[in-house]
Each structure stands twice: as C-alpha cells, then as structure tokens.
Amino acid sequence: MFQDALTDAQSRVQAALNEAMRPLDGVIADAMRYTCTGGKRLRAFLVMEGARLHDVSPEVADQAAAAIEMIHAYSLVHDDLPCMDNDDLRRGVPTVHIQWDEATAVLTGDALQTLAFELLSNMDAYAEVRLALISSMAKAAGAQGMVLGQVLDIAAETAETPLTLKQITRLQAGKTGALIEWSGQAGAILAEADPAPLRQYAQALGLAFQIADDILDIEGCAEKAGKRLQKDADAGKATFVSLLGMEGAKARANELVVQACDALSPYGDAADNLKAAARFVVDRDT
Amino acid sequence: MFQDALTDAQSRVQAALNEAMRPLDGVIADAMRYTCTGGKRLRAFLVMEGARLHDVSPEVADQAAAAIEMIHAYSLVHDDLPCMDNDDLRRGVPTVHIQWDEATAVLTGDALQTLAFELLSNMDAYAEVRLALISSMAKAAGAQGMVLGQVLDIAAETAETPLTLKQITRLQAGKTGALIEWSGQAGAILAEADPAPLRQYAQALGLAFQIADDILDIEGCAEKAGKRLQKDADAGKATFVSLLGMEGAKARANELVVQACDALSPYGDAADNLKAAARFVVDRDT
Numbered sequence: 001m002f003q004d005a006l007t008d009a010q011s012r013v014q015a016a017l018n019e020a021m022r023p024l025d026g027v028i029a030d031a032m033r034y035t036c037t038g039g040k041r042l043r044a045f046l047v048m049e050g051a052r053l054h055d056v057s058p059e060v061a062d063q064a065a066a067a068i069e070m071i072h073a074y075s076l077v078h079d080d081l082p083c084m085d086n087d088d089l090r091r092g093v094p095t096v097h098i099q100w101d102e103a104t105a106v107l108t109g110d111a112l113q114t115l116a117f118e119l120l121s122n123m124d125a126y127a128e129v130r131l132a133l134i135s136s137m138a139k140a141a142g143a144q145g146m147v148l149g150q151v152l153d154i155a156a157e158t159a160e161t162p163l164t165l166k167q168i169t170r171l172q173a174g175k176t177g178a179l180i181e182w183s184g185q186a187g188a189i190l191a192e193a194d195p196a197p198l199r200q201y202a203q204a205l206g207l208a209f210q211i212a213d214d215i216l217d218i219e220g221c222a223e224k225a226g227k228r229l230q231k232d233a234d235a236g237k238a239t240f241v242s243l244l245g246m247e248g249a250k251a252r253a254n255e256l257v258v259q260a261c262d263a264l265s266p267y268g269d270a271a272d273n274l275k276a277a278a279r280f281v282v283d284r285d286t
Numbered sequence: 287m288f289q290d291a292l293t294d295a296q297s298r299v300q301a302a303l304n305e306a307m308r309p310l311d312g313v314i315a316d317a318m319r320y321t322c323t324g325g326k327r328l329r330a331f332l333v334m335e336g337a338r339l340h341d342v343s344p345e346v347a348d349q350a351a352a353a354i355e356m357i358h359a360y361s362l363v364h365d366d367l368p369c370m371d372n373d374d375l376r377r378g379v380p381t382v383h384i385q386w387d388e389a390t391a392v393l394t395g396d397a398l399q400t401l402a403f404e405l406l407s408n409m410d411a412y413a414e415v416r417l418a419l420i421s422s423m424a425k426a427a428g429a430q431g432m433v434l435g436q437v438l439d440i441a442a443e444t445a446e447t448p449l450t451l452k453q454i455t456r457l458q459a460g461k462t463g464a465l466i467e468w469s470g471q472a473g474a475i476l477a478e479a480d481p482a483p484l485r486q487y488a489q490a491l492g493l494a495f496q497i498a499d500d501i502l503d504i505e506g507c508a509e510k511a512g513k514r515l516q517k518d519a520d521a522g523k524a525t526f527v528s529l530l531g532m533e534g535a536k537a538r539a540n541e542l543v544v545q546a547c548d549a550l551s552p553y554g555d556a557a558d559n560l561k562a563a564a565r566f567v568v569d570r571d572t
Contacts, residue, residue, distance in 0.1 A: 018540060023430070024430065026429075026434065026437060027437060028429050028434070028437055032429065042418055050526050060393055074396075078392055078393075078396060081388075081389075083387070083388035083389045083392060084389050084392065099356070101369070102367075102369035102390075103367075103369045103370050103440055104378050104437075106364055106367060106369060106392065107364075107433050108569055109397070110360075110364060110396075110399065111428050111429040111433045112398065113399055114399065114424050114427045114429070114433070115424070115428055115429065116429035117403045117420060118421060118425060118428060121417050121420040122417075122421055122422040127413035127414050127416075127417055128413050130413075130417055131407050131408075131413055131416060131417065133403060134403060134404075134407040134420060135407040138400050138401070138403050138404030138407065139404060141400045141401035142316065142401055142404060143314050143315060143397040143400070143401065144309070144310065147314060147393050147396055147397045147400070148312065150393055151312060151314055151390075151393060153322030154389055157492050158306055162338050187314060196394075245504070260304060262363060265473075267535065275436065277499060
C-alpha cells in the first residue's frame with residue numbers, strides 16, 4: 001500500500017512537472033526536464049500524503065509537490081558542479097554539466113528555482129496560503145536553510161578537525177532536512193491547519209534519512225544507487241557512521257523512525273503510509 | 287532633481303537590502319552583502335518612481351526595489367563565473383568567485399534569488415499584489431526571460447554567423463530587458479493600476495540601455511566602468527554598434543529615449559524624473 005502510494009506520487013508529480021515545463025523550449029528547458037526525471041520523489045510523496053490527511057485536493061497538492069521537487073532538483077544540479085561536489089553521475093545518468101556543460105548546469109538550476117516560485121504563486125489555493133508556502137519554501141531553501149547546509153558541508157571538507165555530532169546534525173538539518181520538513185508540513189499549510197505534528201514527523205524523518213544515507217554510503221551498492229559511494233569516508237569526513245559507529249547509527253535511525261511515527265498519532269491509521277515511509281527511508285537500498 | 291532622486295533611490299534600496307539581510311550571518315551572508323553594494327540602482331529607481339506616480343508608500347516600494355536588485359545581483363554573480371562570462375572585476379571590485387571561490391559564488395547567487403522571493407512574499411501589500419509581483423518577477427527572471435537571454439548570449443559566442451538585429455534584440459529583451467520591464471511596471475502592479483504605459487516606457491528604456499552599453503563597450507573608460515570593456519568587439523560578437531554602425535546606434539538609442547518619454551504622457555510632469563532617467567541611460571559614461 002505504501003509502495004502503491006509512492007508509485008502514485010511519482011507519476012502524479014511527474015505529470016505536474018511536465019505540465020509546468022510544457023511552455024518552455026530550448027536547451028535549458030531540455031536540461032530542466034532531464035533533471036526533473038526519476039528519483040525517489042520522497043518530497044512529493046510527503047506533500048501529497050500530508051495534503052490527503054487534511055482533505056486538500058490532489059490537484060493542488062501536486063502543484064506544491066512539483067515546486068519542492070524543482071527546488072530539490074536545482075540543488076542537485078548545482079551541488080554536482082565541479083566547484084561543489086564534482087559528481088559525474090546522478091540517478092544513474094550523467095549530471096547536467098557532463099551531459100551539457102557547466103554554464104547550462106548553472107542556468108538550469110537557476111531557472112528551476114525560479115519556476116518553483118512561479119508555480120506556487122499561480123497555484124489554485126487561497127492567496128494567503130500560496131504566500132505562506134512561498135515564504136516557508138524560501139526560508140527552507142535559502143541562506144539559513146539548504147544553502148547554509150551546503151556551506152557547512154563544504155567547510156567540513158577543509159576543516160582541521162572532523163565535525164562533532166552536534167555540528168553534523170546542524171549541517172544535515174539544512175542540507176537535506178529543511179526541504180523534507182517543508183514537504184512534510186505543506187499539506188497542513190495548504191489546509192491552514194496546525195503543522196506541528198507533521199513538522200515533528202518530518203524533522204525525525206529527515207534526520208533518519210541522512211543517517212541512512214551515511215549507512216548506504218558504506219554498505220550500499222553504487223550501481224543501484226546510481227551515484228558514487230564512499231565519498232565521505234574516502235574524504236575522511238565525519239559522518240553519522242564515523243561518529244556513532246555502524247550499530248549506533250542504525251540504532252539511532254530506528255529510534256528516529258519510532259519518533260516520527262509517534263508524532264503522527266493525532267492522525268491515527270490515516271497516516272499509515274507516512275509511517276511506512278519512515279520505515280522505508282531507513283530500509284531502502286538506494 | 288533626477289540626480290537627487292537617483293541618489294535617494296540608492297540610499298533607500300541599500301537600507302532595504304541591509305534590513306532584509308540583517309538576520310543572516312556567515313560567509314554566504316558576507317558575499318551577499320558584498321554583491322548587494324554599489325551599482326547604479328537603475329532598477330530600484332524605476333520601481334520607486336513608478337510607485338510614486340501611483341501614490342504607493344515608499345516603504346512598500348523599497349521592498350520591491352530591494353527584491354529586484356537581489357535578482358539583478360544574483361544574475362551578475364552567476365554571469366561572472368568562469369564557466370559563463372569569466373569576469374574578475376565588477377563595479378570596480380573583484381567578483382565573488384575571485385574574492386571567495388566559485389562554490390561561494392554559486393551559493394551566493396542561489397541564496398540571493400531565494401531571498402528576493404521571500405522578501406516579496408512577506409512585504410506589506412495585499413496578498414494578491416504580492417502574488418502578482420512574485421509571479422511576474424519569476425517570469426522575468428526565468429527560462430523565458432533573463433535566463434533565456436543568458437542562453438542566447440552564450441550561444442552567440444560560438445555561433446558560426448553573427449546575430450541579426452532581430453536576434454540581438456530578442457537576446458537583449460531577455461538578458462537585461464526583462465528585469466528592467468518588471469522594475470518599470472512594479473509601481474503600477476503595487477497600485478493595481480494599468481501597467482501598460484510604464485511597461486512601454488521600460489521596454490524602450492531597456493533597449494536604449496543595452497544599445498548604450500554596446501556604445502560604452504567601444505567608447506567607454508574601463509576605469510570608470512569598473513569592468514573589462516571591448517569584450518564583445520574583441521570576441522567578434524555582433525552588437526548594436528556592429529550592426530547599426532556607431533552613428534546608427536546612437537540615433538536608435540535617441541529614438542528610443544523619445545519613445546520612452548512619449549509613453550509617459552499619461553503622467554504629465556510627474557514623470558519628469560523617469561524621462562530624465564531615459565536620457566541618463568544613453569548619456570551615462572559608466
């Protein structure tokens with residue numbers, strides 16, 4: 001049932017992304033479409049499930065889901081650049097600066113971010129709701145959210161001493177946590193309901209996701225993952241695994257799954273898909 | 287009087303930019319502030335004068351002006367990158383990737399774009415007005431506006447034949463025209479008034495601005511301009527000067543100034559500052 005919901009989210013968000021990019025043509029549009037294909041679509045799934053719990057219409061949820069997947073995609077394209085993580089492979093295919101060139105990658109990321117805000121500004125929801133989504137998405141993506149996480153990540157590479165658990169948790173809260181948190185809450189924001197339970201859920205989920213990523217970086221299969229692995233370990237960077245040990249990291253991830261599920265108690269059985277998602281995040285093999 | 291208004295616009299938008307960036311710290315915040323210092327502030331001036339013509343409060347206009355200057359600054363930081371225009375100097379000081387590094391420049395541009403949308407989403411105006419500003423700013427900045435202009439500009443560098451006048455006009459309409467047009471109209475959008483006269487004014491102004499840039503690229507002083515000149519001529523790229531000749535380009539720029547001023551006739555003498563701005567754009571020496 002969770003897998004069905006995830007598959008459904010994947011096809012729904014792809015349709016919304018295609019629709020949003022339909023008027024565009026040229027090389028940047030090609031690269032935007034290329035970048036917005038594939039992936040787990042975890043963020044879209046969170047938006048859609050949160051919206052379903054609050055009886056928000058799927059058509060509206062799909063717009064918000066497409067917007068956050070655009071922000072996520074933009075961050076990956078820029079993060080893969082030679083001056084950042086310098087990755088050649090993403091989701092099993094060449095990264096944008098390899099498939100095209102660096103200038104195209106910079107502009108593709110730029111245009112995806114712009115389109116995400118345009119999409120939210122024109123979606124079918126109350127004006128105040130759209131503004132709340134825009135304002136919170138900007139906060140999550142900006143210099144105190146995702147971009148801060150990127151900066152801390154880059155700084156960690158040249159730091160003289162490895163990061164502490166507190167520092168790496170802060171880095172993660174920005175780099176991957178902020179967009180996941182936004183995605184979790186979006187359904188409640190759309191319904192003008194209290195976002196606190198979904199926020200707590202998404203915060204625990206986001207941290208579990210990053211710990212699982214660090215575990216996969218050691219134990220995963222590069223072919224399945226579709227990207228280079230063991231980068232952090234090879235670079236001597238601190239990870240949740242290096243700080244907690246493999247068993248400790250797994251135990252912490254499992255604790256966070258329990259915490260995430262507990263936060264959903266106000267929703268009862270209706271939140272079963274989100275609970276399964278928390279389990280999925282730590283059990284996935286890519 | 288125009289110079290006073292421009293100086294006033296410069297200090298007001300700087301204050302609004304400082305205020306918007308006040309909560310931020312760290313290296314990206316430093317680079318954002320660095321990038322948002324100096325410049326002619328033509329876009330801010332256009333927003334403020336358009337707003338004044340429609341009795342919009344200066345405090346509100348300043349927010350919109352700061353937002354468009356952030357978008358402009360983000361575009362410059364990314365445009366200066368080695369993989370794009372590869373410029374070391376901007377406004378007389380080292381570009382961000384020289385002063386810091388490329389990763390910082392990418393992230394600084396990214397965060398400036400995000401903050402521009404955040405600023406508009408939270409400004410003191412009706413929700414529908416804020417959304418209209420966000421939607422139109424995204425359109426101006428995105429894959430069919432400014433980014434399209436950048437792409438056409440990059441493509442022109444490797445094109446086998448120089449661009450035609452029609453192609454270079456389309457390039458300009460995206461690369462510099464779209465943000466200038468948005469800036470011109472913003473005051474009318476803020477007042478929920480007909481933006482057509484200000485749009486026509488800004489379209490003519492934007493084109494005149496680019497023609498003047500091409501003239502300055504030949505006749506200007508690099509020291510005053512604070513950037514490298516004669517790049518386009520050296521690269522064998524078509525410019526308005528190469529296509530129209532120096533005299534033809536000057537004549538066309540002057541025609542556009544007249545057209546811009548004519549478009550302002552509904553506003554009478556109240557638009558004298560904007561008329562002077564059109565003259566300034568073609569007469570400036572930097």
